[in-house]
Amino acid sequence: MVNSKRIFARVNTMKREFRHMAYRGLQELRGGTNISHIDSVLFYPTIKFERQKEDLLNRLAWYIPENPREGDFTVFIPLNHESMIKSELRTSPQACYNYQHFNLEFISTENIHSVADQVDLILNWDSKYQFSPKILKSLSKTMIVDPQYFSAVEIDRWLQLSNYAEIDEENNSISSFRKLENDYRDCDTAFVFARGPSLKHAYDYELGDDSISIICNGIVRDRELLDHIDPDILTAADPILFSPSKYGHKFRQDAADAMESYEMATIIPPKYHALVNNHFSGLDFITIPSIESEKPIFPTSDNLKVRATANIMTLFMLPIASSIADEVYIIGADGMDDPKSGSFDHYEATRYNPELVKSATECHPSYYRDNKFSSYYEDHLDTMRDIIEYGEQQGIEYYSLTDSNIPCLAERVKRDIH
Structure with a gap:
């Protein structure tokens, strides 16, 4: 019965794709x-x-x-x-x-x-x-x-x-990213914070002043954690976060508050720039285009682009950390306990309440109906390994400070910094 439902759903998805x-x-x-x-x-x-x-x-x-x-x-x-x-x-x-x-x-x-x-x-x-x-x-x-x-x-x-509608203003992303490079040119260490349940162990570590901290998505709602991390860069790319849904609206409120409180730069895809720049003028948004590429790309102000991938960790977080630091420590990248479920579990304090999440699915039903997130997970694991091994060839060291179901991170678990 379950298989029949899956087949029926897949056939309907194929029909919609064919019509499109x-x-x-x-x-x-x-x-x-x-x-x-x-x-x-x-x-x-x-x-x-x-x-x-x-x-x-x-x-x-x-x-x-x-x-x-x-x-x-x-x-x-x-x-x-x-x-x-x-x-x-x-x-x-x-x-x-x-x-x-x-x-x-x-x-x-x-x-x-x-x-x-x-x-x-x-x-x-x-x-x-x-x-x-x-x-x-x-x-x-x-x-x-x-x-x-x-x-x-x-x-x-x-x-x-x-x-x-031509509501966009001048995009200063290259100069803003160059300033970021200059501000952290003496930085040797980057901390990358994902949203898995093991993110709670971020409190086990004191981050040095000579490091850079990169966060993503719903982490902005946990002010206690933000006070501990003192983040430097926020990354976001999910279109739901930039939608008119109540969920997207609450995320943007939290993100704007965090950007002002912690003087963060925010990295987003170019397609959102006109929108956020006019709703949130005065905040520092940096847009980085993504392109198809056989190998990873670590962005610089002279080559401000990344390889197109489907996950915020591989799209922005790891490439940016790798472009700035020689040592990259990852916290909270747990992966999926059950890949068949198609969902990542998240640290409780970074989750939005179910009613807000429901508003996103009601506002954009086809996005959730036709995107089977479990199908991309194997690609995500391969992409993670590609980035890390590519960076290691350039002398960058990568460590996971928390346990992970992602093989390339499970192989690089470390409990202390330096």
Whole structure:
């Protein structure tokens, strides 16, 4: 019975992937995506329920904030009933964002075709209509933002929207990373803190002033631990952390507070820069692009990039530590007790409460439904070994100060520093 359910789920995932690939192929046949700047969007298809309108406007308000924009931004909303127009914004899985800076134009279903020709971008919020004749000729300026669609497509398209709206400011990542290099040029030791249950043993060690500490994700919510670590760099890449969900909102609040309190730099992928730079101006965000590469890349200000991987440890944490220090100590990288479960266990103090986590799954269901995290774990183990062995060839020493299910760390367990 269990195997039948898994097979059925896999078949449905393959169907969704096939539809997405067919859609992308049709877009390419029609000239690909041709969007450079947007001042107007059309939601499609017709919105029938108040909750649909609220949900879409709230998401849009997160990805296109008010303050950085100049001029009008017009949102065309086809409605079934005019009675929906005057309602207040109420959301459940999302935090609330102000959309008063949008110029809202409510239109009838009959006017969709003519408006579709005029707007800069069409946001298809119901993928059942992805091949609709009404917008078929406008595929080059259409993005699917249906949270039930496929994998991370919905989140990625919203992020693209924030860049198309040209709300970004100058990116000073290279100069900021060069400053980081200069600040820690005499640093010999790096501490890398993951979120496994063994992170509790961080209190067993006193970190020297001549070291650099790198943390990730939900560690920002544990202020007692942060006081002990006094972190220098925060890393984050999971798209859920940059989503309008209540979970993402709470993480960003905690991260912003920690960045100010501990004067941390935060390393993120470039696709989030426009978004966070305009919501959190004045904080130090450094974007590092990731590229496909056969071997690991340790970023420098002269070559600010990393190898693309699926885990924050291998994407940013270890490569950055390896670019700065000769000795790298890892705490809390426990790995999976049961790889078939597809989930990492986390140190209790770094976990967000279940209701917040639930808000993320409700806000972006396809991301969780179609991404089987257990399938990448073997690749993660191989990538960890690749990075460590590559670094050791360059004279860098790696140690795990806590027990780990990750073989390359289990082979390098050490209980003391130096």
